[in-house]
Amino acid sequence: xxxxxxxxxxxxxxxxxxxxxxxxxxxxxxxxxxxxxxxxxxxxxxxxxxxxxxxxxxxxxxxxxxxxxxxxxxxxxxxxxxxxxxxxxxxxxxxxxxxxxxxxxxxxxxxxxxxxxxxxxxxxxxxxxxxxxxxxxxxxxxxxxxxxxxxxxxxxxxxxxxxxxxxxxxxxxxxxxxxxxxxxxxxxxxxxxxxxxxxxxxxxxxxxxxxxxxxxxxxxxxxxxxxxxxxxxxxxxxxxxxxxxxxxxxxxxxxxxxxxxxxxxxxxxxxxxxxxxxxxxxxxxxxxxxxxxxxxxxxxxxxxxxxxxxxxxxxxxxxxxxxxxxxxxxxxxxxxxxxxxxxxxxxxxxxxxxxxxxxxxxx
Amino acid sequence: xxxxxxxxxxxxxxxxxxxxxxxxxxxxxxxxxxxxxxxxxxxxxxxxxxxxxxxxxxxxxxxxxxxxxxxxxxxxxxxxxxxxxxxxxxxxxxxxxxxxxxxxxxxxxxxxxxxxxxxxxxxxxxxxxxxxxxxxxxxxxxxxxxxxxxxxxxxxxxxxxxxxxxxxxxxxxxxxxxxxxxxxxxxxxxxxxxxxxxxxxxxxxxxxxxxxxxxxxxxxxxxxxxxxxxxxxxxxxxxxxxxxxxxxxxxxxxxxxxxxxxxxxxxxxxxxxxxxxxxxxxxxxxxxxxxxxxxx
Numbered sequence: 019x020x021x022x023x024x025x026x027x028x029x030x031x032x033x034x035x036x037x038x039x040x041x042x043x044x045x046x047x048x049x050x051x052x053x054x055x056x057x058x059x060x061x062x063x064x065x066x067x068x069x070x071x072x073x074x075x076x077x078x079x080x081x082x083x084x085x086x087x088x089x090x091x092x093x094x095x096x097x098x099x100x101x102x103x104x105x106x107x108x109x110x111x112x113x114x115x116x117x118x119x120x121x122x123x124x125x126x127x128x129x130x131x132x133x134x135x136x137x138x139x140x141x142x143x144x145x146x147x148x149x150x151x152x153x154x155x156x157x158x159x160x161x162x163x164x165x166x167x168x169x170x171x172x173x174x175x176x177x178x179x180x181x182x183x184x185x186x187x188x189x190x191x192x193x194x195x196x197x198x199x200x201x202x203x204x205x206x207x208x209x210x211x212x213x214x215x216x217x218x219x220x221x222x223x224x225x226x227x228x229x230x231x232x233x234x235x236x237x238x239x240x241x242x243x244x245x246x247x248x249x250x251x252x253x254x255x256x257x258x259x260x261x262x263x264x265x266x267x268x269x270x271x272x273x274x275x276x277x278x279x280x281x282x283x284x285x286x287x288x289x290x291x292x293x294x295x296x297x298x299x300x301x302x303x304x305x306x307x308x309x310x311x312x313x314x315x316x317x318x319x320x321x322x323x324x325x326x327x328x329x330x331x332x333x334x335x336x337x338x339x340x341x342x343x344x345x346x347x348x349x350x351x352x353x354x355x356x357x358x359x360x361x362x363x364x365x366x367x368x369x370x371x372x373x374x375x376x377x378x379x380x381x
Numbered sequence: 382x383x384x385x386x387x388x389x390x391x392x393x394x395x396x397x398x399x400x401x402x403x404x405x406x407x408x409x410x411x412x413x414x415x416x417x418x419x420x421x422x423x424x425x426x427x428x429x430x431x432x433x434x435x436x437x438x439x440x441x442x443x444x445x446x447x448x449x450x451x452x453x454x455x456x457x458x459x460x461x462x463x464x465x466x467x468x469x470x471x472x473x474x475x476x477x478x479x480x481x482x483x484x485x486x487x488x489x490x491x492x493x494x495x496x497x498x499x500x501x502x503x504x505x506x507x508x509x510x511x512x513x514x515x516x517x518x519x520x521x522x523x524x525x526x527x528x529x530x531x532x533x534x535x536x537x538x539x540x541x542x543x544x545x546x547x548x549x550x551x552x553x554x555x556x557x558x559x560x561x562x563x564x565x566x567x568x569x570x571x572x573x574x575x576x577x578x579x580x581x582x583x584x585x586x587x588x589x590x591x592x593x594x595x596x597x598x599x600x601x602x603x604x605x606x607x608x609x610x611x612x613x614x615x616x617x618x619x620x621x622x623x624x625x626x627x628x629x630x631x632x633x634x635x636x637x638x639x640x641x642x643x644x645x646x647x648x649x650x651x652x653x654x655x656x657x658x659x660x661x662x663x664x665x666x667x668x669x670x671x672x673x674x675x676x677x
Contacts, residue, residue: 101564
């Protein structure tokens with residue numbers, strides 16, 4: 019089922035939790051709502067579920083407006099961050115509850131519960147109470163309860179945040195596989211960009227009620243539309259350097275007190291056309307900088323953090339701190355002079371005022 | 382300067398023991414007295430069961446209701462009051478805790494004010510209300526066991542007790558409901574439950590400690606009530622008398638008060654409360670814990 023938001027708004031008193039959201043989730047797509055805590059993403063999810071009513075705008079399931087449809091008639095399954103299992107019921111009764119309310123005959127209920135429980139690998143736990151289960155098992159029960167109704171839309175609110183790190187990585191791939199196998203349109207909320215990028219087909223980045231960008235993980239990472247998305251996506255985060263864009267003899271230069279970079283002509287032209295002033299921000303990810311001791315931009319090593327597969331070097335460039343990935347063989351001590359080279363194909367440029375990317379074609 | 386750990390503990394015990402000892406002494410006196418012909422302080426001057434004779438013969442003559450009838454009255458009144466308080470408070474508290482409606486805030490503060498209201502001031506108006514209710518056929522005074530809902534009926538007294546107990550009950554239950562996660566309720570709504578079903582199948586089973594605590598508390602309040610039964614029944618000799626009024630029979634102006642018999646009846650009235658308390662101490666502690674969290 020397709021979900022479409024048109025000019026969707028939700029106000030709580032004077033607080034705008036969601037403001038003019040336009041978004042389309044395709045049939046069978048796995049979409050992540052990503053944003054910092056309190057940005058309105060759970061509000062969006064609860065509006066899809068029918069718990070909250072939109073203040074303005076419309077939600078469509080396929081062609082049908084469902085603003086006023088009650089939650090039970092929406093054919094949705096939802097897994098809450100806290101799992102929200104019913105503690106006084108056994109696992110069986112928890113999973114069977116939606117069927118019980120639909121007055122499904124007992125025999126059929128039993129079969130369906132067993133089937134979905136086996137699928138989730140909790141077939142042995144049906145007689146237990148939720149308190150006797152581990153976090154991972156509880157989550158599977160919650161998933162089973164959401165899936166037993168055979169919903170057309172699956173909603174997941176921070177599905178992995180209550181699991182320990184190892185289990186989280188395992189469930190990440192399992193959830194992704196499950197969603198692909200079942201083909202249910204799925205929307206999930208997360209504040210963890212890694213979860214969003216790894217699991218979702220498309221990611222909607224939301225900040226303070228606004229949709230910042232809605233695109234595939236690759237696009238999001240490599241071509242962020244604005245400063246917020248660029249800064250939010252990526253770990254360690256992208257480096258921002260304040261520079262001014264200057265033109266001399268037809269050459270485009272990014273300059274500040276500590277560095278000078280020459281831009282390719284088409285990039286320079288685009289930036290010049292899109293910018294409102296010459297003061298811009300240069301963004302470059304840690305893996306797009308190489309570090310050596312021979313030639314490049316002069317800097318000083320601030321700290322070195324070995325990560326196993328590679329090492330993360332923080333260097334000081336003037337007043338700003340820059341993070342760079344280096345190969346494990348790179349040796350440096352605090353205070354060493356080192357040199358940086360930027361991969362010019364990968365740099366991003368942002369307008370300081372509008373915070374928009376200067377390298378994307380205007381909408 | 383801070384006292385060492387041991388002295389502090391000793392001090393705490395001292396502060397606790399002194400007032401407790403006074404109360405324990407009182408009960409000890411009650412116990413000894415009820416089985417004695419006479420006492421001198423805590424010393425019995427002769428043991429007897431005569432003080433307990435009210436159990437098998439009416440000490441005041443046949444026109445007075447027997448102890449068993451009075452006990453039944455008290456039991457019915459306490460149970461009815463408890464049942465209504467628990468059902469009404471849990472439904473009201475659910476609405477106040479979970480639903481948005483105009484007047485919600487003011488309703489909450491109003492119940493709090495009512496709770497603080499001295500009930501004595503309302504006795505006379507309520508008396509007139511009950512007299513008026515008595516005139517309604519059947520429900521006024523024609524219901525078996527309860528008598529009815531009017532003046533001088535067990536039902537009427539229970540109803541007034543309910544009114545005075547409800548604000549407290551609502552606040553306590555609201556505290557318990559507030560502590561249940563919204564997610565569970567939302568989940569049930571998505572699973573297809575109606576609001577009523579959510580209340581009954583999801584919320585109520587999860588606030589069982591609260592229900593238990595409120596039931597016990599209400600029951601004990603009703604069991605020990607004196608002022609309201611005294612005001613709204615024909616008194617100690619009437620067929621709607623309750624235990625606390627029965628006790629009053631022993632204290633009259635014309636005859637010397639038989640304190641030993643008073644002690645025995647008092648102890649008799651105490652028995653169910655003590656039994657209750659022994660089994661439910663833990664739950665009772667809960668009511669204050671849970672209630673506090675419900676505060677605004």
